[in-house]
Amino acid sequence: MNSANIARDFFVGDVICPNCKVLVQVTIPTGIRMQSSNLDYLEVGDFIHIPSMDEMESAGYKKLSQGEKHGLNLLEIWDCVSCNTVFHWAIVRIMKGYLRSIKAIQLDQDYLDECHFISEQAIMVAMSICGLPYLDFIDKDWITIIRQHL
Numbered sequence: 001m002n003s004a005n006i007a008r009d010f011f012v013g014d015v016i017c018p019n020c021k022v023l024v025q026v027t028i029p030t031g032i033r034m035q036s037s038n039l040d041y042l043e044v045g046d047f048i049h050i051p052s053m054d055e056m057e058s059a060g061y062k063k064l065s066q067g068e069k070h071g072l073n074l075l076e077i078w079d080c081v082s083c084n085t086v087f088h089w090a091i092v093r094i095m096k097g098y099l100r101s102i103k104a105i106q107l108d109q110d111y112l113d114e115c116h117f118i119s120e121q122a123i124m125v126a127m128s129i130c131g132l133p134y135l136d137f138i139d140k141d142w143i144t145i146i147r148q149h150l
C-alpha cells in the first residue's frame, strides 16, 4: 500500500451529510485515471476510462467482488466540510465509462455487496472500525472481517 505513488484526481459531487443533513460538496481523491496528469476534478457526467480489473490495484483499489462488464461501484470515504465530521461512506458509481453518481451511504452488508472495489483510504477506515492493524488485516479474509463488524 503506497498511496504516494498513485496519481490523484478527485471525484466531486454533492451529497447530504448523514450527521448535519446539509448538502455539501465532497472531494474524494482517486487514482482511477492512471494516466492522469493529476488534480483534475471528476464530476457526475464526466467520461472516465476504467482501468482493467488487474490495474485497479495499481490505481489504489482493492477488489471486493467481480465488477460488471460496463459498471463499477467504488466504496469511498469522505469528510463533511459543514460539521467537520470525518469518515463518511460513499458509493461512486461508474457506468459505461461515465461517472454516474456519488451517493452518501451508511455502510451496511447490502451496500458492501454492491461495491466492486474499495479505496485504500476506505480500507484504513474499515480497519480502524474493526480495531485491527494493517498486517493483521490484509493477509486474512478482510472482507469477511469488515462484514462481521457492520
Ligand SMILES: [Zn+2]
Residues within 6 Å of the ligand: 017, 018, 019, 020, 021, 022, 080, 081, 082, 083, 084, 085
Ligand atoms: Zn455534516
